[in-house]
């Protein structure tokens with residue numbers, strides 16, 4: 001069996017607390033920025049990166065670079081994770097921490113397992129026959145695949161937004177109200193409490209001003225970009241604290257994409273976001289940290305299995321990647 005090494009392995013995490021899925025409440029101790037390196041990193045560059053596409057970062061980030069801890073303060077963590085579909089190992093030994101109130105971008109060529117990892121984080125892969133996860137995935141230190149953990153509860157805490165906007169064939173209002181109602185969450189305050197929740201979620205998703213006068217109209221009457229923000233609002237309604245996004249802008253034009261990116265940066269204040277993107281500019285614009293994956297042929301079977309190559313502050317990944325494979329991908333020579 002082939003063995004692989006990755007350029008960067010996050011060390012096993014020290015978690016601050018272990019709330020159970022049943023009792024978890026959002027909030028609590030926030031991450032304290034410590035030895036920030038992001039700002040300084042932006043100015044750094046090495047001779048080896050002179051060939052990188054400078055326009056990627058030259059277009060600028062959408063936020064002011066902020067101080068970040070050198071290692072993420074993990075809300076979720078993957079440790080030595082393998083994911084199989086039947087006998088096929090789609091991901092091999094992935095170890096990665098996802099920091100609180102950070103946006104992490106997963107990038108890499110098609111088939112390297114980005115969506116597989118994302119779906120493993122909230123147990124969406126449970127619905128795929130033959131899919132199985134080995135290793136450890138934790139949420140606030142708790143094993144997501146623990147025997148006593150309800151996958152529905154995991155998906156509520158760790159929400160997901162898909163590539164194509166997929167609103168329900170319902171009104172804008174009911175798209176938001178459906179989640180809490182269907183899982184039996186009692187929204188305090190009855191009808192007016194639900195009204196408040198709908199407004200809160202649509203506001204957070206930067207859609208309220210555009211739809212407040214037509215909440216009872218069909219969600220299908222919205223543009224693609226509006227539908228995607230509605231799907232983000234729908235995800236927020238069941239009170240997650242992690243949001244997974246699998247290429248959420250790939251079907252959108254640049255203006256709609258820009259709105260989603262603004263929305264992500266605003267949401268980062270309260271949520272942890274993990275986004276898969278093929279758009280290097282997008283990763284450079286919004287992600288605090290970026291993880292680059294690739295796929296390598298396994299000895300024997302020849303099957304291509306996905307590996308984490310490196311994970312670092314986004315500015316470091318784009319300006320001074322440590323692995324040649326990352327540099328080749330970022331600069332468009334591979335993938």
Ligand SMILES: Nc1ncnc2c1ncn2[C@@H]1O[C@H](COP(=O)(O)OP(=O)(O)OP(=O)(O)O)[C@@H](O)[C@H]1O
Nearest residue numbers: 085090108109110111112113114115116117128306
């Ligand atoms: N349901 C499935 N059953 C079997 N194999 C699968 C399944 N889903 C994905 N795979 C395989 O797992 C590997 C990783 O796929 P995945 O969709 O995670 O890649 P990706 O990095 O998201 O690619 P893309 O950028 O094209 O979306 C691929 O070889 C793919 O064919």
Ligand SMILES: [Mg+2]
Nearest residue numbers: 114115116276
């Ligand atoms: Mg994918």
